[in-house]
Amino acid sequence: MDDRVRRHAEILVEDCTDVQRGDMVLIRAPKEAEDLVVALYEQLGEVGARPTTKWGSARAARAYNRAMDVGDYETKAHDLAAMEETDVVFLIGGGGNAFETSDVPPEKGQAASRSHGPILEERLRKRWVITQHPTPADAQQAEMSTAAYEDFVYDAVDKDWDAQREFQAQMVEILDEGEDVRVVSGDTTDITMSIAGMEGANDWGDKNMPAGEAFTCPVPDSVEGEVLFDKPLIRQGKEITDAWLEFEGGEVVDFSAAQNEAALESILHTDEGSRRLGELGIGMNRAIDRFTYNMLFDEKMGDTVHLAVGGAIEECVPEGQPFNESATHVDMIVDMSEDSYIEVDGEIVQRDGTFRFEE
Amino acid sequence: MDDRVRRHAEILVEDCTDVQRGDMVLIRAPKEAEDLVVALYEQLGEVGARPTTKWGSARAARAYNRAMDVGDYETKAHDLAAMEETDVVFLIGGGGNAFETSDVPPEKGQAASRSHGPILEERLRKRWVITQHPTPADAQQAEMSTAAYEDFVYDAVDKDWDAQREFQAQMVEILDEGEDVRVVSGDTTDITMSIAGMEGANDWGDKNMPAGEAFTCPVPDSVEGEVLFDKPLIRQGKEITDAWLEFEGGEVVDFSAAQNEAALESILHTDEGSRRLGELGIGMNRAIDRFTYNMLFDEKMGDTVHLAVGGAIEECVPEGQPFNESATHVDMIVDMSEDSYIEVDGEIVQRDGTFRFEE
Numbered sequence: 001m002d003d004r005v006r007r008h009a010e011i012l013v014e015d016c017t018d019v020q021r022g023d024m025v026l027i028r029a030p031k032e033a034e035d036l037v038v039a040l041y042e043q044l045g046e047v048g049a050r051p052t053t054k055w056g057s058a059r060a061a062r063a064y065n066r067a068m069d070v071g072d073y074e075t076k077a078h079d080l081a082a083m084e085e086t087d088v089v090f091l092i093g094g095g096g097n098a099f100e101t102s103d104v105p106p107e108k109g110q111a112a113s114r115s116h117g118p119i120l121e122e123r124l125r126k127r128w129v130i131t132q133h134p135t136p137a138d139a140q141q142a143e144m145s146t147a148a149y150e151d152f153v154y155d156a157v158d159k160d161w162d163a164q165r166e167f168q169a170q171m172v173e174i175l176d177e178g179e180d181v182r183v184v185s186g187d188t189t190d191i192t193m194s195i196a197g198m199e200g201a202n203d204w205g206d207k208n209m210p211a212g213e214a215f216t217c218p219v220p221d222s223v224e225g226e227v228l229f230d231k232p233l234i235r236q237g238k239e240i241t242d243a244w245l246e247f248e249g250g251e252v253v254d255f256s257a258a259q260n261e262a263a264l265e266s267i268l269h270t271d272e273g274s275r276r277l278g279e280l281g282i283g284m285n286r287a288i289d290r291f292t293y294n295m296l297f298d299e300k301m302g303d304t305v306h307l308a309v310g311g312a313i314e315e316c317v318p319e320g321q322p323f324n325e326s327a328t329h330v331d332m333i334v335d336m337s338e339d340s341y342i343e344v345d346g347e348i349v350q351r352d353g354t355f356r357f358e359e
Numbered sequence: 360m361d362d363r364v365r366r367h368a369e370i371l372v373e374d375c376t377d378v379q380r381g382d383m384v385l386i387r388a389p390k391e392a393e394d395l396v397v398a399l400y401e402q403l404g405e406v407g408a409r410p411t412t413k414w415g416s417a418r419a420a421r422a423y424n425r426a427m428d429v430g431d432y433e434t435k436a437h438d439l440a441a442m443e444e445t446d447v448v449f450l451i452g453g454g455g456n457a458f459e460t461s462d463v464p465p466e467k468g469q470a471a472s473r474s475h476g477p478i479l480e481e482r483l484r485k486r487w488v489i490t491q492h493p494t495p496a497d498a499q500q501a502e503m504s505t506a507a508y509e510d511f512v513y514d515a516v517d518k519d520w521d522a523q524r525e526f527q528a529q530m531v532e533i534l535d536e537g538e539d540v541r542v543v544s545g546d547t548t549d550i551t552m553s554i555a556g557m558e559g560a561n562d563w564g565d566k567n568m569p570a571g572e573a574f575t576c577p578v579p580d581s582v583e584g585e586v587l588f589d590k591p592l593i594r595q596g597k598e599i600t601d602a603w604l605e606f607e608g609g610e611v612v613d614f615s616a617a618q619n620e621a622a623l624e625s626i627l628h629t630d631e632g633s634r635r636l637g638e639l640g641i642g643m644n645r646a647i648d649r650f651t652y653n654m655l656f657d658e659k660m661g662d663t664v665h666l667a668v669g670g671a672i673e674e675c676v677p678e679g680q681p682f683n684e685s686a687t688h689v690d691m692i693v694d695m696s697e698d699s700y701i702e703v704d705g706e707i708v709q710r711d712g713t714f715r716f717e718e
């Protein structure tokens with residue numbers, strides 16, 4: 001086994017989630033990530049934790065969803081019961097085919113996602129981390145050789161996370177103290193929102209690995225303007241390109257996409273909260289220097305901003321502040337490398353990808 | 360996908376477990392069995408059931424058990440909680456390497472098995488079936504080509520189960536009504552036991568697929584004599600050959616094996632019940648015409664008897680009869696094709712593999 005797989009597992013168990021003796025650990029992984037699962041089991045045995053692994057097979061999910069009646073989806077009681085008894089969750093990406101669920105009708109993906117809501121809610125109360133095992137299919141998706149893609153993934157993962165945390169803290173402080181945000185890119189994106197009363201958060205590895213963003217939650221009703229997400233996203237096995245949203249009073253009032261607009265529509269129709277923003281994030285991991293069609297990496301890129309429709313993030317919304325509830329959370333990215341700026345309370349904090357505190 | 364995989368899934372969902380709309384279904388499968396999992400998800404979607412799949416990775420289990428302290432094993436609370444909420448369990452065999460756990464110390468396998476006891480107990484209260492997906496590694500184990508092994512597996516599985524059930528009922532009746540059993544093979548096996556008050560059971564597909572045996576439980580204290588299991592078994596990644604047990608007052612008082620005696624010892628030392636018999640079974644599936652180093656098939660072979668040390672089987676032990684409790688249940692096989700007979704209440708019911716009612 002590649003030594004870097006063991007190092008990856010060590011970072012996940014020690015740095016990201018601090019697994020303790022006796023912890024109930026739930027891993028969800030595709031079969032292509034078996035090496036990382038084996039390395040995790042080795043670490044978890046050394047710690048004396050108790051792991052179980054849920055097999056995420058996209059082929060099985062496709063077969064099931066195609067065969068199901070859209071009205072038959074309900075929360076899986078055994079999955080929910082297992083999650084309730086779990087202390088730590090590892091969600092591992094890395095598949096055999098990113099488009100495996102591309103021929104599932106969107107309304108079924110949406111029903112499945114809705115029925116999963118209570119399990120997601122329960123999971124968010126645990127220590128959890130989302131990560132990625134580099135597979136040939138993911139490398140193909142990134143238009144890279146498998147070896148080069150492995151280098152890319154492990155460079156983004158095996159960092160000095162203390163130093164990265166300090167670098168990000170400068171942007172977190174701005175979000176924490178700021179009230180009004182404006183994001184402008186070219187003549188296609190000009191969106192404003194309030195973050196007054198919300199808390200800035202530092203993504204240093206406790207939730208995502210690789211980590212590397214500063215983020216907060218907009219006040220749900222405050223979002224106004226339009227945004228063109230010029231980086232594509234893959235959802236429900238579809239590549240959605242040039243997603244465009246227009247907001248009034250916090251709600252999406254118009255939308256379009258150059259490709260797979262129906263998939264975008266399906267996301268927005270999941271529930272009431274999926275038509276409002278749940279997150280404003282600013283990518284700051286400079287080891288991620290290229291777009292790879294994988295949100296876990298893409299949203300951390302140095303000169304990007306991402307907005308998510310759907311559920312807000314608990315750590316950013318203090319008691320008494322409005323919390324956007326939703327069964328979904330879908331990130332979408334704006335390229336900020338050219339002709340772009342982020343303004344907080346009337347001051348430019350980033351221009352063309354360079355932060356004020358970097359100048 | 361091979362059409363026979365779909366037929367296999369259909370038999371499992373319809374005939375073996377009669378899955379209903381809304382049933383919580385738990386599948387445990389190795390990654391090599393993905394085709395069967397996909398076919399099951401398709402069937403389960405059509406029925407409107409709710410499946411989840413636990414990934415059985417022998418590589419991960421090996422890594423975990425080697426790293427664990429033997430004193431640290433405890434029941435996994437999340438696995439137990441999931442099992443409690445489950446209606447139907449599919450346990451799918453079919454791996455990548457039958458010897459994957461061969462370098463795990465036996466006392467750890469034993470501790471893992473003991474800690475799994477409450478989950479096993481819970482599972483036995485559900486509708487469940489154990490089956491097998493034919494993989495290249497299993498074919499290798501059986502010393503067959505993969506294509507020939509697939510034929511072997513699907514011939515054993517896709518049978519007229521109503522006719523088979525009637526054929527087996529003749530032997531079940533003998534076990535049901537009989538009191539004293541004697542099994543003799545050559546000059547190495549001569550064992551007697553009481554089955555008085557116990558019920559005979561018909562394995563027609565509700566627990567194992569392929570099915571094909573008549574079985575009951577011995578009265579725990581009644582077993583006397585010695586038995587040489589001349590067919591090997593693989594446990595904890597070890598091939599145990601020529602296992603020999605001597606019983607007095609129902610308990611194993613002496614034992615040996617030509618190979619891997621330590622693995623046999625570890626089984627017998629799991630708990631008190633693992634030193635007593637929990638099952639007497641008589642193989643009756645004539646489509647299984649060769650030994651393949653796989654207990655699910657081997658124990659159903661037409662001219663074999665198997666005895667299991669460990670837990671008794673609920674359906675065979677009426678209220679008020681002594682029940683052998685154990686966290687384990689390990690079947691071992693005696694070849695009855697030559698110089699052998701089974702006697703029930705002084706009458707020969709099988710000689711050299713041929714049943715009285717077949718003559």
